[in-house]
Amino acid sequence: xxxxxxxxxxxxxxxxxxxxxxxxxxxxxxxxxxxxxxxxxxxxxxxxxxxxxxxxxxxxxxxxxxxxxxxxxxxxxxxxxxxxxxxxxxxxx
Amino acid sequence: xxxxxxxxxxxxxxxxxxxxxxxxxxxxxxxxxxxxxxxxxxxxxxxxxxxxxxxxxxxxxxxxxxxxxxxxxxxxxxxxxxxxxxxxxxxxxxxxxxxxxxxxxxxxxxxxxxxxxxxxxxxxxxxxxxxxxxxxxxxxxxxxxxxxxxxxxxxx
Numbered sequence: 001x002x003x004x005x006x007x008x009x010x011x012x013x014x015x016x017x018x019x020x021x022x023x024x025x026x027x028x029x030x031x032x033x034x035x036x037x038x039x040x041x042x043x044x045x046x047x048x049x050x051x052x053x054x055x056x057x058x059x060x061x062x063x064x065x066x067x068x069x070x071x072x073x074x075x076x077x078x079x080x081x082x083x084x085x086x087x088x089x090x091x092x093x
Numbered sequence: 094x095x096x097x098x099x100x101x102x103x104x105x106x107x108x109x110x111x112x113x114x115x116x117x118x119x120x121x122x123x124x125x126x127x128x129x130x131x132x133x134x135x136x137x138x139x140x141x142x143x144x145x146x147x148x149x150x151x152x153x154x155x156x157x158x159x160x161x162x163x164x165x166x167x168x169x170x171x172x173x174x175x176x177x178x179x180x181x182x183x184x185x186x187x188x189x190x191x192x193x194x195x196x197x198x199x200x201x202x203x204x205x206x207x208x209x210x211x212x213x214x215x216x217x218x219x220x221x222x223x224x225x226x227x228x229x230x231x232x233x234x235x236x237x238x239x240x241x242x243x244x245x246x247x248x249x
Contacts, residue, residue: 038168041168041169041195041218042218044195044198045193045195048193048195049193055195057195057198058196058197059196061197
């Protein structure tokens with residue numbers, strides 16, 4: 001979890017100019033860090049590339065938009081890291 | 094090319110789904126109202142229209158890979174380089190390649206060559222969304238047909 005968080009915080013800091021010390025496991029990507037959907041595409045691309053996965057962003061956004069999942073479940077960094085760890089584990093099997 | 098209608102590609106020369114690669118051709122028109130302003134006495138193909146040409150080649154590649162099911166919208170451009178002047182009458186070879194297929198987006202690289210010399214290149218990101226209007230989908234499909242999709246070009 002910690003290394004996933006460090007990697008993702010580094011990606012966010014390098015793609016969005018947000019100081020890395022402002023990025024915490026409790027940060028909401030959109031609400032706290034004010035990352036817009038376009039900037040999040042860059043972040044998703046880097047996550048896909050670094051971890052060798054495909055973040056199912058389309059499905060996540062659809063679930064958030066239809067209210068079946070809270071945005072915090074995907075876009076608070078602690079939860080985002082857990083989702084990515086799950087995707088990495090699934091990709092490794 | 095019909096610059097006033099943003100019709101930037103003349104034909105698809107090749108489509109390789111295994112390599113996620115498309116090649117296309119276009120000839121810059123010798124006369125266009127665009128050149129009256131860009132520039133008087135020194136007609137040049139505008140860099141933004143070369144970028145649009147690369148974007149259209151990338152877009153048609155993405156649509157072809159996706160069975161024309163979704164519309165790619167230009168979201169981001171990085172590292173666009175315009176390396177040489179492009180002039181009225183120039184014959185251009187455009188190449189687009191998908192570097193990364195994400196969920197609902199794709200990262201592309203494209204370049205344009207003239208007589209074997211690379212004149213511009215760019216990295217671009219596209220969002221892939223359902224067609225927002227039937228008229229747009231019909232237009233894009235008709236353009237795809239004009240360019241050679243839905244025909245022999247797809248197998249090349």
